[in-house]
Amino acid sequence: MLKTTALRAAAAATAALLTATACSSQRGQDAQDTAAAGACKGQQTTGITDSTIKLGGIYPLSGPASAYGTISKGVSAYFRYVNDKGGIDGRKVRFIVRDDGYQPPKAVEEARRLVEQEKVFAVFQTLGTPSTAAVWDYLGKQKVPQPFVATGASVWGTDHKHPWTIGWQPNYVAEARVYAKYLRDSKPHAKVAVLYQNDDFGKDLLGGFRKALAGSGVKVVAAESYEVTDPSVSAQMASLARSGADVLLDVTTPKFGSQALAADARNTRWNPLHIVNNVASSAAVLRPVGFKNVQGVVSATYFKDPADPRWAKDPEMKTYLKAMHEYAPGTDPADQFNAYGWAVAASLHKALDTMKCPTREGLRDAVRHLKDVKVGLLLPGVTLSTGPGDAFPIETMRLMRFKGERWQLFGKPVDTRKEFGPLAK
Amino acid sequence: MNTIVTALGTARARRLRAALTVLLATAAAVGAPFYFAPFQVFQLTMVLLYAVALAGLNLLVGFGGQISLGHGAFFAAGAYTAAVMLDRYGTGHLATLPAAAAGCFLLGLGFGVPALRLRGLYLALVTLSFAVFLPPLLKRLEPVTGGSMGLTVDKLRPPAWSGLAEDQWTYFVVLAVTTVALLCARNLLRSRAGRALRAVRDNESAAEVMGVRLSLHKTLAFAWSAMFAGVAGCLYTWVIGFVSPDSFGFVLSITLLAGLVVGGLASLYGPLLGAAFVMYVPSVSQDLSEAAPGVVFGLLIITVMFVAPTGLAGLPGRVLAAVARRRPRATAAPPGPAPGTGSAPEAEPGPEAGSGALTTLTPPGPAVVDAEPVGAPPRTEKE
Numbered sequence: 001m002l003k004t005t006a007l008r009a010a011a012a013a014t015a016a017l018l019t020a021t022a023c024s025s026q027r028g029q030d031a032q033d034t035a036a037a038g039a040c041k042g043q044q045t046t047g048i049t050d051s052t053i054k055l056g057g058i059y060p061l062s063g064p065a066s067a068y069g070t071i072s073k074g075v076s077a078y079f080r081y082v083n084d085k086g087g088i089d090g091r092k093v094r095f096i097v098r099d100d101g102y103q104p105p106k107a108v109e110e111a112r113r114l115v116e117q118e119k120v121f122a123v124f125q126t127l128g129t130p131s132t133a134a135v136w137d138y139l140g141k142q143k144v145p146q147p148f149v150a151t152g153a154s155v156w157g158t159d160h161k162h163p164w165t166i167g168w169q170p171n172y173v174a175e176a177r178v179y180a181k182y183l184r185d186s187k188p189h190a191k192v193a194v195l196y197q198n199d200d201f202g203k204d205l206l207g208g209f210r211k212a213l214a215g216s217g218v219k220v221v222a223a224e225s226y227e228v229t230d231p232s233v234s235a236q237m238a239s240l241a242r243s244g245a246d247v248l249l250d251v252t253t254p255k256f257g258s259q260a261l262a263a264d265a266r267n268t269r270w271n272p273l274h275i276v277n278n279v280a281s282s283a284a285v286l287r288p289v290g291f292k293n294v295q296g297v298v299s300a301t302y303f304k305d306p307a308d309p310r311w312a313k314d315p316e317m318k319t320y321l322k323a324m325h326e327y328a329p330g331t332d333p334a335d336q337f338n339a340y341g342w343a344v345a346a347s348l349h350k351a352l353d354t355m356k357c358p359t360r361e362g363l364r365d366a367v368r369h370l371k372d373v374k375v376g377l378l379l380p381g382v383t384l385s386t387g388p389g390d391a392f393p394i395e396t397m398r399l400m401r402f403k404g405e406r407w408q409l410f411g412k413p414v415d416t417r418k419e420f421g422p423l424a425k
Numbered sequence: 426m427n428t429i430v431t432a433l434g435t436a437r438a439r440r441l442r443a444a445l446t447v448l449l450a451t452a453a454a455v456g457a458p459f460y461f462a463p464f465q466v467f468q469l470t471m472v473l474l475y476a477v478a479l480a481g482l483n484l485l486v487g488f489g490g491q492i493s494l495g496h497g498a499f500f501a502a503g504a505y506t507a508a509v510m511l512d513r514y515g516t517g518h519l520a521t522l523p524a525a526a527a528g529c530f531l532l533g534l535g536f537g538v539p540a541l542r543l544r545g546l547y548l549a550l551v552t553l554s555f556a557v558f559l560p561p562l563l564k565r566l567e568p569v570t571g572g573s574m575g576l577t578v579d580k581l582r583p584p585a586w587s588g589l590a591e592d593q594w595t596y597f598v599v600l601a602v603t604t605v606a607l608l609c610a611r612n613l614l615r616s617r618a619g620r621a622l623r624a625v626r627d628n629e630s631a632a633e634v635m636g637v638r639l640s641l642h643k644t645l646a647f648a649w650s651a652m653f654a655g656v657a658g659c660l661y662t663w664v665i666g667f668v669s670p671d672s673f674g675f676v677l678s679i680t681l682l683a684g685l686v687v688g689g690l691a692s693l694y695g696p697l698l699g700a701a702f703v704m705y706v707p708s709v710s711q712d713l714s715e716a717a718p719g720v721v722f723g724l725l726i727i728t729v730m731f732v733a734p735t736g737l738a739g740l741p742g743r744v745l746a747a748v749a750r751r752r753p754r755a756t757a758a759p760p761g762p763a764p765g766t767g768s769a770p771e772a773e774p775g776p777e778a779g780s781g782a783l784t785t786l787t788p789p790g791p792a793v794v795d796a797e798p799v800g801a802p803p804r805t806e807k808e
Contacts, residue, residue, distance in 0.1 A: 061711070062719040063676070063719075064674075098711070099707075099711050101707070102671070103671075103672060103674075103676075104575075104665070104667060104669055104671065104672045105471070105661070105665050105672055106707075108665050108667070109467065109468065109471065109708075112463070112464045112467050113464055113708075115464075116462060116463050116464035117462060117464050117465075129573070129574065130573075130575065130669045130671040130672065133574060133575060133577065133667065133669065134575075134665065134667045134669070134672075137577055137666065137667070138666075153574075155574070198561075198564060198565075199564060199572075199573035200572065200573045200574050203572075227561045227564075228561075229557065229560075229561055
């Protein structure tokens with residue numbers, strides 16, 4: 001009896017709730033999308049007003065790739081800092097961070113939340129190739145800009161069906177070209193062994209490397225791959241050592257980077273020139289191996305390392321460190337990912353400044369027409385440039401060699417656009 | 426005589442109530458996409474889709490008493506079957522559903538064979554290895570699966586005559602498939618096979634003595650279960666329009682199992698509640714704490730399991746039982762098994778639970794408690 005009454009009450013309540021809410025459907029919210037007038041007539045102004053601009057970012061705050069989640073802290077700190085200084089062209093930024101746990105379906109859900117519920121102006125940064133690939137069709141159909149995605153796959157720039165999406169950091173092919181040019185110039189008859197991660201990242205870099213070597217005396221004599229799920233790469237390293245190559249190109253993510261560097265240091269009979277890719281070049285990778293074991297290792301970079309004392313007096317670095325203490329207490333400003341977040345947010349600031357129309361279309365076009373834009377935390381000589389047929393903002397990197405306890409830059413900035421021409425599919 | 430009359434009376438009242446509930450549920454399910462914003466309709470669609478996978482897992486874990494940590498892999502197999510068919514062969518969306526279902530059924534049949542020899546945690550480990558090994562395999566088969574970049578395929582498009590938006594059309598298609606799938610699961614459990622399965626779960630030897638063929642039913646349970654996961658995977662491809670190996674890591678398998686346990690093992694609507702839990706709670710926990718959403722999510726799971734050891738589906742019964750205990754004994758003690766004295770009536774779906782007096786046929790006696798099998802719903806203390 002008791003149960004019947006309770007159920008009846010629940011049923012009645014549900015019915016009442018349904019009828020009460022049916023009149024005020026939430027679907028009507030769609031109509032709020034707005035359009036501009038005047039010269040920018042018909043373009044979308046959703047998420048942007050004269051005094052505010054709403055951006056949304058999707059990062060892995062949890063899950064296997066959560067180490068990258070701290071990028072969002074650098075970005076947030078930058079926007080808070082800019083807001084306190086009056087905002088971007090008078091507009092205060094509201095930056096909404098959502099967690100996708102590095103899972104593509106979750107990224108789709110969060111992208112829809114940002115676009116349909118939060119009504120953001122742009123999805124500023126999705127992190128990781130799978131998550132970005134999962135949402136770029138959707139964002140393209142909704143005509144929402146997806147500027148400066150945090151992944152280096154070359155497909156963001158070579159694909160022509162997604163004008164609303166663009167990368168930021170040097171793509172993996174560009175990085176491979178920097179190493180190829182270095183070897184062609186300094187060791188024209190080098191024999192190279194390659195260790196690479198068996199996914200888009202590893203294959204993109206290795207493919208670009210092979211192409212950039214075509215027609216030179218440098219030869220890839222051995223290539224071994226590993227899976228992200230492998231426990232270690234020592235078997236691959238042993239097999240590469242047998243190849244007798246004099247250069248080792250180490251295309252790995254941090255954990256495997258450490259393992260490869262350690263394996264190379266242990267093997268005293270094989271002493272190749274060790275080139276470790278940018279992803280695995282942070283101090284956190286090198287420290288466990290022991291700095292004395294990684295002397296002379298070569299890598300490439302494009303933004304200023306906050307842990308490097310050579311930038312201690314750099315004005316932008318000082319602003320960054322001060323702002324991080326003020327707006328993101330509890331985070332480590334020396335973490336490269338925080339600096340990355342700051343630099344990419346500053347780049348978006350510059351792109352927003354160059355918009356002809358304060359609309360989504362305006363931002364889409366602005367990020368594709370950047371002309372030598374300087375950003376404080378990028379290395380001297382590294383600028384943002386895009387144009388028709390070139391959808392890669394940063395394609396210049398500088399080589400660095402590990403000496404003592406830190407990386408030291410050497411050589412001139414390598415502009416891969418000039419050296420190798422535009423990157424095609 | 427008197428008892429028969431009251432039993433009939435309650436049976437009629439129950440039927441009426443069931444009809445009312447079904448009517449209300451249908452109205453809510455059909456009305457939802459016209460009321461909610463597209464983004465929320467998408468979330469509801471995902472809940473329905475996960476519910477199908479959980480219903481399949483429920484067959485195996487809740488009713489079969491076996492543990493699988495590999496259902497994410499069957500889910501992936503279904504999703505990839507649909508994606509590859511759409512991408513490489515350009516078949517229609519509907520054609521992918523039977524293919525994914527049949528493919529996963531056969532795959533499950535193959536995996537059901539070790540299920541005969543292994544039990545409990547050993548079976549869980551074997552299935553876990555399947556879940557761990559599938560993503561790298563998908564990456565290697567690049568010509569077919571698109572490697573780690575995955576495949577982007579067309580989503581469902583609403584036909585012009587329907588006049589619906591994309592999200593609404595997708596919702597209704599998924600709703601239809603989910604309804605059919607859940608009804609199938611329900612009917613399956615009420616059939617001979619379902620009863621045999623439960624007998625095997627509760628006591629293998631006794632079931633065998635009664636003439637249940639263990640090998641057949643255990644293998645079939647695995648195959649059905651895999652088939653449901655495959656159907657869910659196929660729906661996933663329709664809804665998301667993108668598959669990649671990283672979408673189906675072994676975390677998915679564990680999430681599915683956690684969702685099922687939280688929702689309620691061996692309950693018919695437990696999968697729906699579990700699906701809603703895994704879909705909504707991570708976002709809610711992120712709203713509560715931006716710094717550590719995972720911690721909040723974990724704490725919420727622990728809280729749910731503490732408050733409702735029988736899962737969310739068993740919660741109303743437990744609450745009612747607690748209320749009944751508080752009331753004076755003289756009025757509150759009805760003859761026979763009181764409605765909602767614990768997990769047993771909640772866990773027993775169908776006519777057995779429906780016609781009060783018959784419930785006594787399956788008393789959860791102390792002997793069964795001794796031999797509590799892995800995966801059976803945890804029993805609550807009785808007075």
